Amino acid sequence: MGLRDTWPAGVAVQAELREVPFFPQQDYQCGPAALATTLVHTGAQVTPEELVKWVYLPARQGSLQTEMLAASRRYSRVSYQLAPRFADLLREVAAGNPVIVLQDTGVGPIANWHYAVVIGFDYPAGELYLRSGETKRLAIPFTVFEYTWKKSHYWAMVTLPPGRLPLTATEPGYLAAISAMERVGEARAAISAYSAFLERWPDNVVASVGLANRYYALGALKEAEFVLRRAAARHPDSVVVLNNLAQTLSDLGRNDEALALIERAVQPDESPFAAAARDTHALILRRMGRSK
Amino acid sequence: MKSTLTNMLCRFLAIAMVMLPFQTGQASMIGTDQVNSAAAVQLDRNVVLNYLSRSQTINQFQALGLDAQAARDRVAAMTDDEVGTLAGKIHAAPAGADGGGLALLVLVVFFIWYFAFRR
Structure with missing residues (x-):
């Protein structure tokens, strides 16, 4: 060469x-x-x-x-x-x-x-x-x-280390590398990796969902909400973002806000995640019934 | 022997797929892996293929001298794609090993020959 x-x-x-x-x-x-x-x-x-x-x-x-x-x-x-x-x-x-x-x-x-x-x-x-x-x-x-x-x-x-991107990293390549690391690495490491990834490629919806899921799994619901809201601002029609945000808000006890979001998520019926969104919808309704 | 094993495995998988729909631990959060997979229709098929590749790779690792637990742990750190690529090809895949002292000497001799006589 x-x-x-x-x-x-x-x-x-x-x-x-x-x-x-x-x-x-x-x-x-x-x-x-x-x-x-x-x-x-x-x-x-x-x-x-x-x-x-x-x-x-x-x-x-x-x-x-x-x-x-x-x-x-x-x-x-x-x-x-x-x-x-x-x-x-x-x-x-x-x-x-x-x-x-x-x-x-x-x-x-x-x-x-x-x-x-x-x-x-x-x-x-x-x-x-x-x-x-x-x-x-x-x-x-x-x-x-x-x-x-x-x-x-x-x-x-x-x-x-998770906060440091390779100079030659590509968006899909590095995303796959983080998700691979998540299999056996520490949750905190995945959080740093996804955060660094989103600084470089802020529009990536999968990385936002990944970061929010990590926060959610650790019980850091406020942080999960923040990440998902930022993603929802950029991708207002993403069923996954709406669903996960609704679930997070519902877990925080804010079922009214959650219901408004999940009703937007169940609209497009052809999404592969429609079934999951309908489950979340039902769950939120149940929780609201219980609290009344 | 192999077909008996395959039969049992298929039965197990058929039952497992009926009983355990693909889900993450959380009630209604959609998992990162699911978002990564393009189409949900492909998902079930991939779960089966991936299961087969993983067990095959674990078996081959054991045949190559690892104990069962180590083989499982090592395969657990690989992604579905990696296991899919590796399954059935472990014997052929390059395994980095030697410091290359002797081979490097051979290489040096080769290059002396290459540059001295081929040019």
């Missing part, structure tokens, strides 16, 4: 994240070592030994890409797979985010898969810097790196 000829626009020509920690890998365990490198860099309390139980497959003597992404979520980090582009890799590193890459250091038919962490680059010298295996600072020419990286289809990921 000729990095030597065309350097991506707007990227510094030199960067090195010297403060990124280094964990020399034990036998075959570059996966846990690479993951510990980026997780500890973001302040997570974890060791490569501990990560073995999440990402190491004994019979394969290695770690799968999916598990590298999945294990980060246990530490409430949003794992994000980068677009397969050299420019995106460089942009993340320049933005201060060490990047885990999957390389095949074998030749021809002999595959030798290996995870390493890109921590810097130097365009004039034509080199990338990696925390790799037992080498704390491996300098590798762009061409050699690309040759080894190409075979994993330029696979690269970052693990970032």
Whole structure:
């Protein structure tokens, strides 16, 4: 792709994240070592030994890409797979985010898969810097790196704390990454992640619903109401927003307001959420009957 | 053996789907996952497929040396898409492993050859 000829626009020509920690890998365990490198860099309390139980497959003597992404979520980090582009890799590193890459250091038919962490680059010298295996600072020419990286289809990921978006994140990609983290991460982490997401993409209705649902699950009904009202102002016809807002208000004891909202939600009958809205409608009516 | 297992699984799923309509824990809040799925019609089908992919992946993990609990925990951290992609392909998927000392040496030799003789 000729990095030597065309350097991506707007990227510094030199960067090195010297403060990124280094964990020399034990036998075959570059996966846990690479993951510990980026997780500890973001302040997570974890060791490569501990990560073995999440990402190491004994019979394969290695770690799968999916598990590298999945294990980060246990530490409430949003794992994000980068677009397969050299420019995106460089942009993340320049933005201060060490990047885990999957390389095949074998030749021809002999595959030798290996995870390493890109921590810097130097365009004039034509080199990338990696925390790799037992080498704390491996300098590798762009061409050699690309040759080894190409075979994993330029696979690269970052693990970032929930309030910090990857520089190259896309709206659908990062939303999926947060919702994946929600599976096993802490509720508070999901709240920071959705909040940061909404600062960048305030119009996203799914993220608003996600944030409000997290608040609701924690019993923070006022916060849930605030988020849903903001979403309802932007999307006045969203059945999901109206339904969840009505439910929240009803739980706060404000059934009159809730009823007015849910009556708007049950109008469009073709919505896939019409049944849920009708249930909420019935619930609110029951609660009003009880309170009279 | 496999067909007996599939039969039992299908029966279980059929009963499970009748008894447990897709719902979140809260009475009437619509869940984030549901909003993410485009159409509600697709939802039931996806629940079944996803269940199958997950059990298949858990079984394969166990065959590769994990204990049952670890296998379940590890699959639990994956999204439906990830499990769908991985199911049945664990043996073929790349597993990053080696520091690559020897292979890197081979690679260096290869590049010396490549640049010295191919150009």
